[in-house]
Amino acid sequence: MLHRAGRLDPRLDRRALLRLLGGASAGAAGLALFGACGDGGGPGGDLDARILSDGAVCRATTADVLGPYHRAGAPSRMMIAAATEAGDRLALDGVVLADDCATPLVGAMLDVWQADASGAYHEPTAAGGPYRLRGKLATAADGTWMLDTVRPGNYQTGPGAWRPAHVHVIVSHPGYRTVTTQLYFAGDPYLPPNDSCTSCGSDDPARIIALTPRAGGGLAGALRVVLARV
């Protein structure tokens, strides 16, 4: 049987909580259920976790800043970067799970958008084709998804201020709380403490993925998404 964990003191520092959750072991108690952060913003996002019947901790994927470049109406497709798109090809995959960290969610929707290899976003009507580097996809019967793209570049938000490379995604499924988040790449020099976005959640190790070379070229990485119930 699942049960809600208790509420921690909301004055606790979020990064301290992430360290706690990241290092939580079976039987850990008193994990946080924070109030809604909401799309678009707020420091880092929710920290929802459940302690399962065996004492293991199941964390929901944390929210991140929406940013200014989401555009509704992206087409359904796995390949969001055309074959002519410059940059390192990147194969992303993963799974969307319920809040027991085990049950796959079939038909979960992922709305994905990202910058190109130079760090530039493209409007849906800009040269290069409609909805360049944007797309929606649904999870299969086993909760898995796959995405064919290029590795996004870092971009500057001000003089000497850079963001770590990232892919934006909104994940939704009926009966579960929609999460707006970002995934990052291990080894990026602009991960915290160097991220210019101090309200972003780029310090969450659950969303910093390792990229590995693929046979035949390009890179691959995987992200596990866990949705909290409404």
Ligand SMILES: [Fe+2]
């Ligand atoms: Fe962005």
